[in-house]
Amino acid sequence: MDIKKDSTKSEKIEDLAKRRGFFNQSSEIYGSLSGLYDYGFLGASLKRKWEALWRKHFLDEDFAFEIETTNIMPEPVFRASGHLENFIDPTTRCKKCGTVHRADHIIEEFLGESFEGLSAEKLTEIIHRHRVKCPKCKGQLEDAATLNMMFPLTIGTGEGTKPYLRPETAQGVYVNFSRAFEQLRKKLPLGLALIGKAYRNEISPRNLLIRQREFTQAELQIFFDPERIGVHERFEQIADYKLRLFTLADKKSNTITEITCKDAAAKLKLPQFYVYHLAKIQKFYLDVLKLPIDKFRFRELSEEERAFYNRIHWDIEINLESLGGFKEIGGLHYRTDHDLKGHGKISGKDMSISIDDRRFIPNVLELSFGVDRNVYALLDLSYHEEGDEKDRRIVLRLPQLLSPFDFALFPLVNKDNIPEKAQEIKKMLKEKGFGIFYDDSGSIGRRYRRMDEIGVAKCITIDHQTLEDSTVTIRDRDTMTQIRVKIDDISSYI
Amino acid sequence: MDIKKDSTKSEKIEDLAKRRGFFNQSSEIYGSLSGLYDYGFLGASLKRKWEALWRKHFLDEDFAFEIETTNIMPEPVFRASGHLENFIDPTTRCKKCGTVHRADHIIEEFLGESFEGLSAEKLTEIIHRHRVKCPKCKGQLEDAATLNMMFPLTIGTGEGTKPYLRPETAQGVYVNFSRAFEQLRKKLPLGLALIGKAYRNEISPRNLLIRQREFTQAELQIFFDPERIGVHERFEQIADYKLRLFTLADKKSNTITEITCKDAAAKLKLPQFYVYHLAKIQKFYLDVLKLPIDKFRFRELSEEERAFYNRIHWDIEINLESLGGFKEIGGLHYRTDHDLKGHGKISGKDMSISIDDRRFIPNVLELSFGVDRNVYALLDLSYHEEGDEKDRRIVLRLPQLLSPFDFALFPLVNKDNIPEKAQEIKKMLKEKGFGIFYDDSGSIGRRYRRMDEIGVAKCITIDHQTLEDSTVTIRDRDTMTQIRVKIDDISSYI
Helix, strand or coil: CCCCCCCCHHHHHHHHHHHHCCEEECCHHHCCCCCCEEECHHHHHHHHHHHHHHHHHHCCCCCEEECECCCEEEHHHHHHHCHHHHCEEEEEEECCCCCEEEHHHHHHHHHCCCCCCCCHHHHHHHHHHCCCCCCCCCCCECCCEEEECCEECCCCCCCCCCEEECCCCHHHHHCCHHHHHHHCCCCCCEEEEEEEEEECCCCCCECCCCECCEEEEEEEEEEECHHHCCCCCCHHHHCCCEEEEECCCHHHHCCCEEEEHHHHHHCCCCCHHHHHHHHHHHHHHHHHCCCCHHHEEEEECCCCCCCCCCCEEEEEEEEEHHHCEEEEEEEEEEEECHHHHHHHHHHCCCCCEEECCEEECCEEEEEEEEHHHHHHHHHHHHEEEEECCCCEEEEECCCHHHCCCCEEEEECCCCCCHHHHHHHHHHHHHHCCCCEEECCCCCHHHHHHHHHCCCCCEEEEECHHHHHHCEEEEEECCCCCEEEEEHHHHHHHC | CCCCCCCCHHHHHHHHHHHHCCEEECCHHHCCCCCCEEECHHHHHHHHHHHHHHHHHHCCCCCEEECECCCEEEHHHHHHHCHHHHCEEEEEEECCCCCEEEHHHHHHHHHCCCCCCCCHHHHHHHHHHCCCCCCCCCCCECCCEEEECCEECCCCCCCCCCEEECCCCHHHHHCCHHHHHHHCCCCCCEEEEEEEEEECCCCCCECCCCECCEEEEEEEEEEECHHHCCCCCCHHHHCCCEEEEECCCHHHHCCCEEEEHHHHHHCCCCCHHHHHHHHHHHHHHHHHCCCCHHHEEEEECCCCCCCCCCCEEEEEEEEEHHHCEEEEEEEEEEEECHHHHHHHHHHCCCCCEEECCEEECCEEEEEEEEHHHHHHHHHHHHEEEEECCCCEEEEECCCHHHCCCCEEEEECCCCCCHHHHHHHHHHHHHHCCCCEEECCCCCHHHHHHHHHCCCCCEEEEECHHHHHHCEEEEEECCCCCEEEEEHHHHHHHC
16 A cells, blocks of 8 residues: 655655745745745645635534634643643764754664654663664764753743743643633534644654644644533434544554444444544545545554543544655544643633533544645645656646636737737636736746646636637646637636 | 623723633633733634735735745844844833833833833933832832843754744745745746734733734735836826825824825825835725724834834824724835845845846835734724613624624524524525524524624524515614515625
8 A cells, every 4th residue: 555655756846846836944045944844825825725625624513613822822731731741752862973863763764663652761772772873973872861842932031931832733722612612602512723833843853844843733622522422413424434444453454444434433433423523534635625535544543652641543644655655644633631621720720511410521522634744745646747858747736626826827929919818818717706827928838837837727828819709728737638718618617 | 791881992892802702811721921812713703804805905916925934933034134133122120029121111101201212221311310110119120121022942952043933924025035036937026925923022012912922914025126116007096096194294283194196106205116005005994994084094104213224114003992092003114125135145145136137136115914903903993882881782893894704693482493494594695605603592682782792794583484484584783673584685685
């Protein structure tokens, strides 16, 4: 199932991204800091379109609302969430050159095996036993230590509490739960969504947009009655829908379990409320974003892999050729009452609610998506090359809904009233709400190629015939065929 | 429905905001940090709608594109921009209680006069001369000192360069200019927009959303040829449009100069390119956001008030009753080549471009908007109270485009197939793209009031008659009149 790692595809994507305006290293004129990326005009558009589709799909429920909370949050938030104590990375410093490495990563590179999640003590033992050396200078390594991955700040004149940049957006929702519950008429389930930045001081950021120090998350936190996790009122609607699961048992055989939602509940003992949202997520990827079905799966995490507070945790994974296989781009986490309970304890505020004469702390189902990872995944999946070295065509086969512009518009020549006609058509299409990219320089062939590699699906050319019979040519990105259509019919080609 | 009796308007807005879900202090269950606010579901919706209208109005130009850049940026960026040296606030510490104050602010409170922009030396002199005391404990104050208002961070293991959270979004655009110019076919003018967070370590944040430590800016940076500042190709379109200016000369008489764009260029010697964008901004406020005309003005800044690199600088101001007068909510800044030149110097990269055989550094016209300030302004302007203590009605007279929902939908009773009919209508309206708030609890009168105070303009009630003749009542927020209309005609009431 895994695709052979194509070591140059990620370089090709990066090249295209920088050249055309999807993304580039942040502040690159200063040599940049690793793990920070800026979005150019095409990347920003792709990201916003993804976010709009996400909102439409996941917030189209009566119980779901979006909020926005600050990136800076005070220390007690992270005492309550456990981040102060547990959000740490193992590091090791080279005795010779002084470089600080992420301990588990360099051991993994050295021994070709994953050691994620091991304690500093265990990693130190492995470093000694296998004589792991500094990958930079081959020097001896110090014992592994831990580093908290949050960014602390000094606020005001630094005399009060020490705040942090949030390492996940979720806590911003949890600290606002009580107020939102009150405002939204004290009903469960209650969904609170947030699209925003999170920050992690990664020791070794890597893989372009995949592991960054500053990144965007889109999350929906659903607060619900834990006694009702076994049911979902609309479960019947998805009972026969087939999920693509990579269970712990599938790991050995490297297969996928295709299983109906009904069976996932009955045979795999997954609660209906959880299964319903697996289906909702899968439909987003297959029906809305139109991913090829074999590129998508949910991966079950083992008990060692998942955070202790996640009772159920499956990652959303997409198979990315440029990164050599399935990569996590989100997850569905049953976080129980861990967070609200923690905030209740540290803040002294009662987080329990009363419904039907029962008093309890709502449980949380978290639908979590790395937005930058999703953007990168879309670029990986849609990037194609055709032809040979002499005549190579790069095509970004983005689905229409994610294409940066609905149409490109080319006046064949810049004279004979053709530009005027093109401007007129542009105005008409803009008024209909279409996004238009106007390009009047270079041969038509070159203009097509420029649009192909940024994913514009339809190019319209205005020529002399247009002036005579009000027709234009529409050229299709994927088939490269051209047809002649009436100006009035253009919009039906979307 | 409980409104505070003798509170000021800003307290009333804050009370409504917290109670209903516009905004509240961030992490308030922990007592919060001052100058940080979270948006509830209504505030987040209002903010997103404002941003969408802003994009539609300002990016509807062939030359304007949106990008997105990181909040974390390396130190040299701020050496180049001047923030490291100049972005400082004057502070003074109380010798008795140790509190650190913003020096100019407490002198202003003490003497009732503005001292913004004075140096620490000057402020120290005033403290001594007027024996200014600590407002908290009446203790003696130390000499004024300065504090850089940026938030520094430690990245990785802290061995490289020290990054900062950006204090303005603009620098993210400037460091990306060369690449974007290349990607967008080397044409001027080139507009690069960015909506994002900025961070300032204010010593005394105040006025709710107005002066925060973390806030959102929406900015359009237009790079242009300085030789063309005197012209704008579409100036004729706005030549007779009347601007509302509060010039330096108007200050004494406290009047407004109403002047056509033509005259602003001819008599006030403002360049056409600048005047065109004054008109564009004013139209956004008066035509799109539909502000009452007398609430809006541009204020000319004196040479002492404006940053040294702004050759022309007018603030966008809105008259906010809750804050006692006109307040800055944005500005139009002719920043010359200050920023690109600075980045060229510090990065060693050539920032000049070549057009028509001339080589020059593009100049920048910055259209800058504080998004949170705009949101607050909209709340201030639309907040109204009617009636007396016994029966007070709060109405948020938001324009339709900014209303959190297009319609509220009420089943008169929760039986007799009325909820089913209501759900059916909801589905139909949602499919037409309308935002719907469904409320089925409490008397209809109370439900109306709940919608009035969050600004929903139209409430639809489904009753027994609906089942018979497919009509509903639509009640108007502002006039409180009710009319009976056919279900099929509902959408025409927007």
